């Protein structure tokens with residue numbers, strides 16, 4: 105019997121989950137809970153409850169209308185989800201969400217399970233911050249524990265003179281510090297477990313950030329076999345200790361000493377997995393649904409090397425926009441249906457696919473060419 109799927113969040117991830125769900129006969133209807141009227145998921149056919157992600161009544165209503173619930177954001181209300189878990193299946197599990205959505209709990213959990221991470225500590229006041237700077241050295245990252253994304257909750261402290269500014273910026277928020285990792289590369293692994301316990305990982309990819317925002321993903325990543333193996337082992341171990349089913353995006357650093365450390369985990373489909381829409385037989389979106397529905401997991405190998413380039417709203421304007429993108433049979437443009445472009449917000453992505461086996465260097469130069477020709481302009 106086919107099921108009604110409830111998704112907390114109807115942004116671009118909810119939209120691509122909706123599209124994948126529409127191709128599965130196991131799902132009959134998709135309902136998203138999102139505060140933005142006519143959000144991206146609704147544009148492709150999902151129904152919507154318009155409410156804040158943390159609204160208890162709205163989550164309750166979603167659970168009454170759905171057979172199974174998942175989420176595309178980590179800022180959901182894990183306490184409310186825990187309550188409704190008694191009568192509606194939710195994956196990944198609310199307990200896992202509770203751990204992951206608090207960066208401090210997440211790091212403590214990883215440490216307790218002997219998964220490699222950078223040194224970290226809880227910070228409650230200026231004195232403790234000073235002590236940690238003395239212990240860990242500078243630079244140091246001051247992080248808000250919750251509700252931060254695209255680096256918005258991070259402050260890199262380079263000298264003790266910046267302490268007051270850093271604490272003022274995050275005044276009233278729970279904080280932690282992390283030793284600054286001098287990394288060679290940022291990589292990630294999309295990992296998935298289904299409700300029966302089967303685990304699959306996608307090949308390691310390489311991520312390039314600009315101003316803390318993911319800009320480019322190179323799939324597969326240009327890393328040694330040894331690093332690949334380490335990253336895959338870390339991802340598998342993480343999946344074994346985290347509860348619940350679904351796709352997880354596991355972000356990692358490759359240090360200058362060739363160590364692999366986890367930066368953070370997202371309990372959801374992940375921007376660095378968008379390449380799978382064209383590079384793999386089973387996209388991360390379909391895979392997530394297969395996992396939470398208890399179906400067999402699909403093939404996660406990369407058929408075609410692919411570079412994913414995020415389209416961000418230009419800094420120069422906010423409002424309705426047009427996109428001019430070169431057309432070629434290996435260029436796949438995916439816009440998220442957002443009415444307005446806002447500075448530095450993700451409005452779409454492009455997958456550039458190596459269908460003709462040209463090699464990564466040629467593909468990278470195609471991306472450089474594409475960047476010059478891509479135009480986002482006011483309507």
Ligand code: AMP
Pocket residue numbers: 222245252253254255256258282283284285286290313316355367368
């Ligand atoms: P986050 O939102 O915590 O994942 O951080 C966003 C970006 O900040 C990461 O992709 C890294 O580029 C950088 N970052 C986060 N934590 C650290 C760290 N401990 N050392 C160095 N860079 C970091």
